[in-house]
Amino acid sequence: MDDTRARQALIDRYIAAYNAFDVDGMLAVLAPDVRFENFSAGRLTAQAHGIEAFRQLAGHAAALFSEREQRVTARRDHADRVVVDIAYRGVLAADIPDGPKAGTVLEMTGQSEFEFADGRISRIVDRS
Structure with missing residues (x-):
């Protein structure tokens, strides 16, 4: 499998696991020293640095939503990274203090930038 297809497969697995609230599935494609920034x-x-910090952040984020979906709408491959445009939809599972209430539907667009090392995702930067 060439680099482009391998990278896309990692991103697809990560997003499918994200959409399924499968934190372990998300972690399975990440490097041990993964860096994440939102x-x-x-x-x-x-932000999180390292797999355990990412696990905690991902678990907390998953608990905020009763439904969530990231959908890739465009992809740009670069020599050192892949940038994807994301359409996001989520339904809050609980009230946010001084914010939206449980059941509120959040829809937004953004970008996720993925970097890779040793056949895994080594860095994710989400922007919305």
Whole structure:
């Protein structure tokens, strides 16, 4: 399998696991020293370094939603990374303090940037 197809397969597995609330499935495609950053409106809102920190962050995020789906709408392959455009839809499972209530549907678009090392995803940067 060539690099482009291998990278796409990793991204597809990661997103399928994300959509299924399968944290272990997400972790299965990540490097042990994975780096994750989430930016919203240009501001860093979450980050994790290492598989255990990512596990905790992913578990917390999964508990916030009763439904969630990331759908890739475009993909750009670069020599050192893959950037995908994402359409996101989620339904809140609980009230957010001073924010939206349980049952609120959140829809947004964004980008996820994936980097790779040793056949795994080594860095993810989400932007919305």
